[in-house]
Amino acid sequence: MEYILNFINNSQQIIYIVILMIFLGIEVIGRVPSVLHTPLMSGANAIHGVVIIGAIIVMGKAADTNYTAIGLGFLAVVLGTLNVVGGFVVTDRMLEMFKKKK
């Protein structure tokens, strides 16, 4: 019990961020028209590609002789980059077609 309370106390900053972000995430897209559902989903998909940062850190920390970690880390970096780059480019292509032509 004490451990849990300590954990909450030590990570209170993070807990605050999580709670505020949940409300912000809901608030920010609250009034999206249905036309934009797919581009928005695709854009959000690209944003969670931020996981690539974790992959870079894990890769950069791996010891030179730890081949498993290097191999998996490399794979993680490739997949994460795919998510980011592909996600943003696909979203841009979808939205390109929404531009107003007069």
Added chain:
Amino acid sequence: MELNILTICYLIGSITFILGLKMLSNPATARKGNLIAAAGMAIAIAGTIFLYKDEDGNGLHNYAFIFGGLAIGTLVGFLAAKKVKMTAMPEMVSLFNGMGGACAGLISLIEFGRISNELGSGKSFHGTLLIIFLGLIIGSVSFAGSMVAWGKLNGKVKDFSFPGQQILNTIMLFIMVCIAGYLVLNITPANSYLFYIILAGALFYGIMFVLPIGGADMPVVISLLNSFTGVAAACGGFLYNNKVMLTGGILVGAAGTLLTILMCKAMNRSLLNVLIGSFGGGNKADASQQSASGGTYKEISISDSAMVMAYANRVAIVPGYGLAVAQAQHICHELEKLLDEKGVEVIYAIHPVAGRMPGHMNVLLAEADVSYDKLLEMEDANDLFKTTDVVLILGANDVVNPAAKNDPASPIYGMPILEVELAKNVIVNKRSMKPGYAGIENALFFQPKTSMLFGDAKGVLQQLVSEIKSL
């Protein structure tokens, strides 16, 4: 100093993500919003590569691998995203989402490997392990689920369900969570192999979770898995105390969940109904009964169709997936212009879920330069059908199926539809009498005012255009 700059990079990243999402939910600013979020992401990534220091002040190494991975990922991701056809967009999003999930899972895998080397040294890892397991389970489920969704959308994977599947899934999830909970509290070098059992279980669960859900509901599922991946990314944020991962991940997790619910609402169904309903799966029996009582339909020739349309006051075009597959949006626009010149008012009636993703038809028609104000949303279109002479349905099926309104036994019952039967004439262009994506028969085709115009949408439209020109 360097760490302070990194903090600022991350701050910029977080702010651009929030701004980007905000701008993405408005048509006028959406494209800019996407670019802003992308720029913020680039800053955060570059900052991490060059400025990151761990607790002991050591920078990163293995730069060759980092840059190699970034280069490969960028090249492949860019080309894949540029080359994919408009019709295959949802698959692509699902695929990229799976990559993100796999990335989160791999991070957990590596971090667990690091921790298991330090087991027995007396340090306590409860908090870290909890996060690692969360990231592993959510990331793996998202990866496996997205792969199945991807396979379903491109037709490689068929719907598959058996009685009791939901119960089995729930039990499986429960067991996984129990093992994970046990390991968090009592990990030893001897039982750390259980970690890999959880990994296998999570992958399997991801597959079983998506398999029974019907193909037509895939956009909803992808959106849900999208928010899962967001949470998995946020777990990485916990692990490295990295605020940009945390904010980005949670933001997507929350926004994605809301978006999923909004998508369900657009189809007038609840999320639970989508997940458990196994659309098109258990309802095949009803479908065959309906087709038995279907009756006869009548065909119409190209020249007759051209005649009715050219002398109508108002023509409403209802586009569907068939139009997208045939890539007939440009010729469709040509037909619209031609009719317009002849003094016929042409409108497009867009169902929110026509095609394979919400907004699919808007994107497709915008590509062909169809002007915005001709695209009517469902409610507006339904008001106009009463005074419409001809409705031309191009490869749409379930979104005009009257069963959604008057057959409580139908799996799509309750979904709002385009009420095309209010118009004077309905011309349906389809390739054959085969049922649509939901796998159910459409009574509309057998109504007296409906005529069928069989053929590929592009070919049929081309013939229609030349026929109307020669009138």
